[in-house]
Amino acid sequence: MPAIEIIDVVKEYGDVKALQGLTLTVDEGKVFGFCGPNGAGKSTTIKILVGLVYPTSGTAKVLGIDAVENGVEARAHIGYLPEQYGMPGWDTPRKFLKYIGILSGLSRDGLDEKIEKMAKEIGFTEYLDRRIKGLSKGNKQKVGIAQAFLHEPKVILFDEPTTGLDPIGRNEVLAAMKAYAKQGNTVLFSTHILTDVEKICDEVCILYKGKMIEDGTPGELRQKHGARDLDEVFLKVAQHE
Amino acid sequence: MLNATRMVFSIRGLLALMFTIYMIVAIGWFYDAIATTALGEILNIFTTQESQFQWFVFDSALVKLTTLFVAPIFVFDAISGDRHQERLGLYLSRPISRTQHVLVRTLSAFVAFGIVYLPLISLGYLQFTTIVPGLTPGPYFATSFLLYLLAFFSMSVGIFISVVSKNNMVSFLATFGIMSFAMLPNAMKYSMPAMETAAIATPHYYATYFIKPGNLDALSYIGIMLVMILFCLPFLYLAIWRFNKEDL
Numbered sequence: 001m002p003a004i005e006i007i008d009v010v011k012e013y014g015d016v017k018a019l020q021g022l023t024l025t026v027d028e029g030k031v032f033g034f035c036g037p038n039g040a041g042k043s044t045t046i047k048i049l050v051g052l053v054y055p056t057s058g059t060a061k062v063l064g065i066d067a068v069e070n071g072v073e074a075r076a077h078i079g080y081l082p083e084q085y086g087m088p089g090w091d092t093p094r095k096f097l098k099y100i101g102i103l104s105g106l107s108r109d110g111l112d113e114k115i116e117k118m119a120k121e122i123g124f125t126e127y128l129d130r131r132i133k134g135l136s137k138g139n140k141q142k143v144g145i146a147q148a149f150l151h152e153p154k155v156i157l158f159d160e161p162t163t164g165l166d167p168i169g170r171n172e173v174l175a176a177m178k179a180y181a182k183q184g185n186t187v188l189f190s191t192h193i194l195t196d197v198e199k200i201c202d203e204v205c206i207l208y209k210g211k212m213i214e215d216g217t218p219g220e221l222r223q224k225h226g227a228r229d230l231d232e233v234f235l236k237v238a239q240h241e
Numbered sequence: 242m243l244n245a246t247r248m249v250f251s252i253r254g255l256l257a258l259m260f261t262i263y264m265i266v267a268i269g270w271f272y273d274a275i276a277t278t279a280l281g282e283i284l285n286i287f288t289t290q291e292s293q294f295q296w297f298v299f300d301s302a303l304v305k306l307t308t309l310f311v312a313p314i315f316v317f318d319a320i321s322g323d324r325h326q327e328r329l330g331l332y333l334s335r336p337i338s339r340t341q342h343v344l345v346r347t348l349s350a351f352v353a354f355g356i357v358y359l360p361l362i363s364l365g366y367l368q369f370t371t372i373v374p375g376l377t378p379g380p381y382f383a384t385s386f387l388l389y390l391l392a393f394f395s396m397s398v399g400i401f402i403s404v405v406s407k408n409n410m411v412s413f414l415a416t417f418g419i420m421s422f423a424m425l426p427n428a429m430k431y432s433m434p435a436m437e438t439a440a441i442a443t444p445h446y447y448a449t450y451f452i453k454p455g456n457l458d459a460l461s462y463i464g465i466m467l468v469m470i471l472f473c474l475p476f477l478y479l480a481i482w483r484f485n486k487e488d489l
Contacts, residue, residue: 013488050334052489072336080334086326103335147331 001064003028003155003186004049009058011044011210018044020210021058026188026203028154031181033197033218034190035234036207042190043083045207046157050080062155076105079148083159083190089133093124093143096132097150104151118146122176138169145176156180158189162196174200194230206234213237248353253314257357260311265365268298294373295452299384305428307358309420312392315350316399317413319343320484321406329489339484347400347477351393358389383451383462390469391448395420397476404480404487444472 004026011019019041026032034042047053048060051071060067065074087096097115102108119125124142127135132143141161148156156177162170170193178200181187191197197204198218205215214221214237218230227233248254320343323329333342362385370376399416406412426439427446440446447465451457 047330047489050330052330052333054488072338075334076336078334080330082327082330082334084327085331086328087331088328100331100335103332103337105336 001028002026002061003030003063004032004188005059005061005064006045006049007059007061009045009048009060010056011041011048011053012056017210019048019055022207022210022212024205024212024215026186028186029181029184030186030202031178031200032186032188033201033204034188034207035192035194035197035204035230036190037192037238039209040207041210042207043159046080046159046188046190049074049157050078051075077154079151079153079156081144081148081158081161083163085144087132087140087143089131091132092129093119093132093135093146094128096143097147100147101150106151114150115146118150122146122149123172138165141165141169141173145173149176149180154185156185156187156189158187160191161189162191162193170196194234198230204230206237208238213240245349245352245356248315248349254353254357257311257314257354258361260306261358261361264306265361265368268365268369291373291376292452294369294376295380295384296449298369299388299449299452305424307388308391308395308424309417311358312350312354312395313399313413313416313420315354316347316396317403317416318409319346319350319400320403320480321409321412322403324407324489325409333489340481343400343404343477343481343484347396347480350396350400354392354396355389358392359385362388379457380451383457384449387448387451387465387469390466391444394444394469394473394476397473397480401476401480401483404484444469 002025004024006022006024009019009022010017022041022045034045036042044053045060048055049062049067051067051074054068062074063077065077067074091099094112094115097118098108098111101111101114106114116125116128119128122142122145124139124146127139127143132140135143141164145158145161148158158177161173161177165173174196177187177189181202201218203216204218204221205212206221207213214233216224221230221233222228225233225236227236318325320329323332333339337345363382366376366378366381369381395416398419399412402415402419403412406415423443424445426436426443427449429436430440430446447468450465451462
């Protein structure tokens with residue numbers, strides 16, 4: 001069973017077609033890179049999977065569960081990090097993660113230990129009891145990633161997780177995603193930084209104006225287009241479009 | 242309960258507490274002040290000092306201030322605030338429905354308000370008996386609880402406005418505006434009997450039904466509680482319906 005199935009999804013905002021019949025499948029245990037320029041439809045696709053946006057037509061499934069018809073059930077298996085998000089500034093990461101854990105259906109028993117373990121793995125233990133508003137962007141992003149992983153979902157959906165981070169922060173985030181996928185989970189992340197995709201992705205798809213214009217492994221795409229890297233692949237296919 | 246506790250132990254909880262304490266302390270002083278002025282003539286529509294006082298406390302001061310200012314504090318930014326601060330994505334990516342989210346926000350605001358309001362209104366009774374000795378507890382507490390349900394009406398309106406509004410200030414002011422408009426017929430019925438018909442169409446009429454001692458009867462009380470809850474349902478339904486249709 002695929003982890004993610006998107007079947008002929010169309011999304012229209014008035015006259016604007018954000019997605020034009022997108023179809024794609026992501027197998028379990030893969031790291032999937034979802035690429036494209038700004039406005040390609042990456043965030044819209046992820047939001048449809050999470051149930052924040054309703055498709056105009058088509059079907060989106062997570063682990064075989066319809067994300068629109070059975071959104072609550074589907075979201076039990078999803079960890080999501082939006083591109084832009086806020087956290088309560090006066091809370092500490094510990095308090096915030098505790099609240100998120102309870103919202104995710106985790107029991108209060110053992111939740112503190114779980115949060116401490118997560119903080120140690122991701123690397124923000126020393127900030128666990130500091131107010132969120134005082135944390136750097138990189139450390140806030142680590143807390144954001146922790147809230148996605150906390151309830152150990154089978155599918156992770158990250159929207160531009162490395163944007164705005166320094167090289168160390170970016171590598172830490174990419175390493176965390178790769179390590180999570182190695183445990184048999186599925187990670188789909190959107191990005192316009194194609195070097196990140198080349199570092200960790202098993203498969204890639206390139207979105208352009210709401211349509212998928214290319215998909216395959218990074219090696220396949222480079223070979224197909226005779227390119228040195230995915231940036232070059234993207235420029236070639238985008239120009240063709 | 243987690244949401245309710247967070248609200249109580251927050252700036253809004255503190256504001257609500259201070260406001261309610263201030264109201265209870267100030268009410269006695271205001272009552273004494275106006276009873277001896279030309280404004281006090283309006284109190285003569287009641288035949289006993291107790292009725293006068295109950296009306297003054299519940300129908301003029303406490304109702305207006307509580308439902309206009311204190312209750313909306315807990316709910317005006319329940320959805321619009323999360324939207325403005327971009328938290329909705331994180332919260333609604335959990336295995337909860339949007340309906341649950343709206344109901345939990347409303348009910349936790351209601352519980353949080355109750356944690357502040359109900360003990361204080363009970364303590365207020367002790368203070369008010371120094372102004373009106375022998376103040377009958379039955380109608381006082383019965384009306385106090387109905388005011389608590391009236392606050393729920395205010396919160397239902399507030400949550401609906403919070404869902405449709407993208408701005409916290411607009412949300413608060415719109416709730417204030419609607420509640421101000423809704424309480425007018427009941428406030429005016431004493432000086433304009435023709436307004437009583439219009440007042441019956443507002444929850445404020447029912448919230449102040451028992452302010453006169455001797456009015457209290459259990460069946461009527463239960464009936465009135467149900468009527469007041471019915472007033473809240475359309476706004477809750479509209480809030481849930483609208484929120485479920487929205488692309489976030």
